[in-house]
Amino acid sequence: MTARLDLCFRRLASDRRAALVTYIMAGDPDAETSSAILAALPAAGADLIELGIPFTDPIADGPAIQAAGRRALEADQTLRATLEMTKRFRAKDADTPLILMGYYNPIYVYGVETFLADAKDAGVDGLIIVDCPPEEDDEVCLPARRAGLAFIRLVAPTTDEARLSIILSNAAGFVYFVSITGVTGSAAPNARLVGEAVARLKRHTKLPVVVGFGVKNADGAAAIAEAADGVVVGSSLVDAIRLSLNGEAATPSTVGAVTGLVETLARGLRAVQK
Template sequence: MTTRIDRRFEAVRAEGRAALVTFVMAGDPDPETSLDIVRALPKAGADLIELGMPFTDPMADGPAIQAAGVRALAAGMSLRKTLALVRAFRAEDDATPIILMGYFNPIYVYGVDSFLADARTAGVDGLIVVDLPPEEDHELCKPALAAGLNFIRLATPTTDDKRLPAVLANTSGFVYYVSVTGITGAAIPDYGKVTGAVARIKRHTDLPVAVGFGVKNAETAEAIARGADGVVVGTALVEAVRLSLSEGRATPATVEAVSAVVRDIAAGVRRVSKKAA
């Protein structure tokens, strides 16, 4: 079965460029503004959208994304409301892929079968669940695939050739290569090593490889786009939200603040042509 994620990467490949994958936290800084931000992302140049599922113990996230989750939870965001946000987005946009990213606990509490049914109905296309290793594929990965959702796995600089086949076994949609070790927003990657790492992953899979961590502006996006099928940006966007707030609340500048960063990064991605000579 071909999914929205598959179709979007095919379309971007036909354009001869990398895809831009944007991450924002669902419900940050409040549910209404969050929906407005998500609606604005494709217009600003986003090809795929990762939507964070707020969680109280986000151990793989850096301070900026942790703070975004805290703001969202304080505003009353929940997994059920996250799915409602996706449904509202889908009423206006039936093409842009939506990937939910986060941790297994909220899904477990919701109930895996109920969550997958509701996510599919809402218009979710894929899942990234950072704390479920391949050894736990029976918990969520395989049921998600059976429900028609892509399950996107993370690979890191420490994922060696011996481990890669296990990581890729049930991965679909694309592979998310985390270009630095550690938490989100922590460091700038070595772009030469990124290109080599993507090539190594591609020896094991035909899936697109999107690279994240360390994308802050057009220049860093352009550097990563040269060696990857997709460029992922998250911390820069949640920081744009934070910097736009007044006393912790959204302002008239909030949506445009995020859109401006996306437009800048999208321009950097699009400067790299991947058309065959």
């Protein structure tokens, strides 16, 4: 529900700090471990969670998240299983906003209206579908909004003024500013340029502006938090999973490898008062 997102950002604004938005891939490295990581993220310091939908052709993702998707698919993670994972999470956590992030094909195969109904029933708050441009809003965006789900838009550094107004026209929840040109995890963002871009976006929308792609550590997150309403960290968390594995299998250290990094990131962000 968009209300959960709105409440989260209002609370953080009153606390004068940016949101820590954590991304993991559903089913990586297996369903049980992924569910355990998901359940542990809020206590570790995540304010908002993006849960990736595994897909065979993730064109916007860098090597780390591509590998996570491959591990999840090889462990038989499906969209239906991802929604069940979300439902189990929501049964124990009524407050933390959760966004599903992925590509249109799995949703199309599932059936758009059925997916939206099941997502809402599972406690999903919004969607980021990276390959659905505004020209295709009738496909998912507008039906999602009618179903009570926020449809979150990506804005690139290269987006011009005319395009920006089109992108923002049906946006809800927050605006996701892609801080670099390229795929996820490919480079570190320039905090000064990000600050200028966030200020520009805030002249066009009242929605919170969240920055992602390329934020790797607590120092980088804190630098971005000076201007942004939220900071997304994904590839570093996915790498923490990979580095904890024995081959492709989870180990007793896998969950802690992720939550330990989230705790460090959260401390860095909470040191920045806005």
